[in-house]
Amino acid sequence: MFAISLGDDGAELRPLEPWNAEEYLAHIDRSREYIGRHIALAERATDLVSARSFLQSYADKKAADSGRIYGIWVDGTLVGGVLFRLFDAEYGTCEVGCWLEESAAGRGLITRAMRILIDWAVDKRGIHRVEWMADSTNTASINLAKRLGMVRDGVLRESYPYRGVRRDMEVWSVLAPEWREHRESGR
Numbered sequence: 583m584f585a586i587s588l589g590d591d592g593a594e595l596r597p598l599e600p601w602n603a604e605e606y607l608a609h610i611d612r613s614r615e616y617i618g619r620h621i622a623l624a625e626r627a628t629d630l631v632s633a634r635s636f637l638q639s640y641a642d643k644k645a646a647d648s649g650r651i652y653g654i655w656v657d658g659t660l661v662g663g664v665l666f667r668l669f670d671a672e673y674g675t676c677e678v679g680c681w682l683e684e685s686a687a688g689r690g691l692i693t694r695a696m697r698i699l700i701d702w703a704v705d706k707r708g709i710h711r712v713e714w715m716a717d718s719t720n721t722a723s724i725n726l727a728k729r730l731g732m733v734r735d736g737v738l739r740e741s742y743p744y745r746g747v748r749r750d751m752e753v754w755s756v757l758a759p760e761w762r763e764h765r766e767s768g769r
Contacts, residue, residue: 584596584597585655586698588654588691588694588695588698589690589694591656591689592656592657593654593655593656593689593691593694594654594655595652595653595654595664595695595698596652596653596655597650597651597652597653598637598640598651598652598653598660598663599637599641600634600637600638600641602637602653602660603630603633603634603637604630604633605660606627606633606636606637606653606660607627607629607630607633608660609659609660609661609662609683610623610624610627610633612683612685613683613684613685616683616684617681617682617683619720620716620717620719620720620723620744621679621681621717622744623681637651640665643666643669647669647671648668648669648670649665649666649667649668649669650665650666650669651663651664651665651666652664652665652695652699654682654686654691654692654695656686656691661682661683661685661686661691662680662681662682662683662686662691662692663680663681663682663695664678664679664680664692664695664696664699665678665679665680666678666699666703667679668713669703669709671707671708671709674708674709674710674711675709675710675711675712675713676703676709676711676712676713677712677713677714677715678696678699678700678703678712678713678714679714679715680692680695680696680723680726687722692726693726693729693730696726696730697730697765700712700730700756700761701765704758704761704762709758710757710758711755711756711757711758712732712755712756712757712761713753713754713755714726714727714730714732714753714754714755715751715752715753715754716751716752716754717742717744717749717750717751717752718737718749718750718751718752719749724752724754727752727754730756730764731756731760731761731763731764732754732755732756733754733755733756733760734752734753734754735753735754735755736752736753737750737751737752737753738750738751738752738753
């Protein structure tokens with residue numbers, strides 16, 4: 583297994599695999615309401631069986647080269663993660679996403695982890711378009727897309743039914759040349 587340091591604060595990025603199900607469930611349980619404000623991720627892991635099943639679905643995606651999931655650990659504790667929800671090397675597109683416990687918010691962990699994911703997708707796998715979907719009310723997610731140099735492509739009005747309410751989803755993206763320029767500018 584590998585771990586990539588996310589800086590001097592004891593944070594690292596590692597694959598999140600089915601054998602991590604117990605730790606993943608404990609992490610989700612600690613922050614279920616906070617994580618679930620905008621995304622259904624917390625609802626996908628309600629017990630050990632469903633947590634393992636969710637992580638297995640990403641192990642299967644990795645094997646099929648159609649998605650991947652990584653955890654963010656700080657001082658040995660899982661506090662969040664980033665993922666390729668969709669990954670299509672043939673068409674050169676992917677969709678990235680993230681989640682984080684409230685206790686770890688505001689430290690730049692997701693920004694640093696997402697830069698590693700996008701660098702790998704663009705530089706190693708030849709991905710041309712990286713997409714980001716965010717609930718229009720999720721200010722933190724939209725601000726992250728902006729920090730990553732993404733452009734708002736548009737709004738899918740009332741496209742996402744969540745907790746009994748149809749929500750608007752914003753589509754953001756960055757193209758490979760834009761990403762390289764953003765990275766070189768040091769923003």
